[in-house]
Amino acid sequence: MSPVAVVVGPPGAGKTTIGRALAAALGVPFRDVDADVVTAAGKPITDIFTEDGEEAFRALEERAVAAGLAEHAGVLALGGGSVLSAATRALLAGHTVVFLNVGLAEGVRRTGLSAARPLLVGINPRARFRELLEQRLPLYREVATVEVTTDDLAPEEVVARVLADLDRAGTTNEEDRR
Ligand SMILES: Nc1ncnc2c1ncn2[C@@H]1O[C@H](COP(=O)(O)OP(=O)(O)O)[C@@H](O)[C@H]1O
């Protein structure tokens, strides 16, 4: 069993929002690695970062991604930093991976009001977001089979674009949906 589609991209790209809507459109279940990590740790992501550190979070995340890839037959949304793991990137080979992209200004705008992303809480979230994009863009592109830039699109337009691109790539036929 393997996901119909795996969704990657920076924070605020819409992995959770679009992933859930994409799953609904395809009639398959949705699963979010961040939620799996919270369940495994028994506490929110912010508490994992502050009490146990980022390294501990990344270890839980790596395990949750591997489990999701092995067990989940629907749409699987990863956390924004999942692709930092070389082991995870290797596991993604051969999967249908949708890279939802978002630029600096819109990414900061979408994540700005939330304190739920510990990496972006601090004196200069914009500089942090820029660094994060610079470091990760090549990694998202390394694993992606489809890329959609979401800055100027409403969520339903992003879903439509992803579905069209997946159809073009021949990856959402009936057999895959079963
Ligand atoms: N295409 C979009 N247009 C406008 N807002 C969006 C879009 N996609 C997501 N959002 C909003 O941005 C925020 C972050 O979305 P989320 O799905 O949590 O992103 P991610 O899981 O990639 O971090 C949410 O408030 C969501 O409603």
Ligand SMILES: O=C(O)C1=C[C@@H](OP(=O)(O)O)[C@@H](O)[C@H](O)C1
């Ligand atoms: O970019 C990151 O390193 C992170 C992104 C978050 O997920 P979203 O990308 O869904 O916000 C979450 O996994 C954690 O706060 C770390």
Ligand SMILES: [Mg+2]
């Ligand atoms: Mg998310």
